[in-house]
Amino acid sequence: KQEVTQIPAALSVPEGENLVLNCSFTDSAIYNLQWFRQDPGKGLTSLLLIQSSQREQTSGRLNASLDKSSGRSTLYIAASQPGDSATYLCAVGQIGNTPLVFGKGTRLSVIA
Amino acid sequence: DVKVTQSSRYLVKRTGEKVFLECVQDMDHENMFWYRQDPGLGLRLIYFSYDVKMKEKGDIPEGYSVSREKKERFSLILESASTNQTSMYLCASSPSNYGYTFGSGTRLTVV
Numbered sequence: 001k002q003e004v005t006q007i008p009a010a011l012s013v014p015e016g017e018n019l020v021l022n023c024s025f026t027d028s029a030i031y032n033l034q035w036f037r038q039d040p041g042k043g044l045t046s047l048l049l050i051q052s053s054q055r056e057q058t059s060g061r062l063n064a065s066l067d068k069s070s071g072r073s074t075l076y077i078a079a080s081q082p083g084d085s086a087t088y089l090c091a092v093g094q095i096g097n098t099p100l101v102f103g104k105g106t107r108l109s110v111i112a
Numbered sequence: 113d114v115k116v117t118q119s120s121r122y123l124v125k126r127t128g129e130k131v132f133l134e135c136v137q138d139m140d141h142e143n144m145f146w147y148r149q150d151p152g153l154g155l156r157l158i159y160f161s162y163d164v165k166m167k168e169k170g171d172i173p174e175g176y177s178v179s180r181e182k183k184e185r186f187s188l189i190l191e192s193a194s195t196n197q198t199s200m201y202l203c204a205s206s207p208s209n210y211g212y213t214f215g216s217g218t219r220l221t222v223v
Binding site: 031036 | 202204213
């Protein structure tokens with residue numbers, strides 16, 4: 001059974017710092033991997049979707065990478081801002097159109 | 113822009129009531145999902161559907177049922193609400209083997 005882990009559970013950084021959020025998964029037979037952002041009390045907003053054939057995706061200050069063989073993905077946030085404070089979740093899509101498997105997220109605080 | 117709309121942001125219901133949570137998507141997606149989210153437990157899948165009138169149990173279906181009579185609408189039903197069903201409920205939709213779009217969530221309190 002696929003398991004997705006995000007470590008650390010919480011992270012606090014000063015404004016302007018570049019940072020990396022980690023996601024690991026146990027079964028490398030994935031179809032895609034998706035990163036989400038969640039603000040308190042709100043739904044999830046999709047940030048980036050990486051197909052299994054891709055190595056990375058970029059959107060603005062965000063860059064997500066995927067290494068299927070090692071079962072890892074990272075979300076890189078450049079020049080962090082207080083507005084980046086949120087919980088970031090990764091989710092793995094497996095072959096066969098089965099539901100995404102979610103990690104529990106990393107709660108990020110960017111301090112001004 | 114694609115949208116998943118959940119009918120209520122906040123809902124307060126009494127124990128024993130029958131509760132309907134509605135979710136509508138305007139993207140012609142085949143797949144729809146209901147999750148609940150609780151502190152420390154993450155997202156847990158309740159039910160999902162890959163087509164009209166089809167439904168599949170997720171990880172925690174007990175106490176819930178669903179209805180999908182039209183492609184765009186997926187309803188979650190709490191047959192007899194209990195206090196342990198107080199939670200944030202999140203609906204999502206997706207095309208086959210592609211990314212999810214989530215609604216804004218419904219915070220349900222059962223008193």
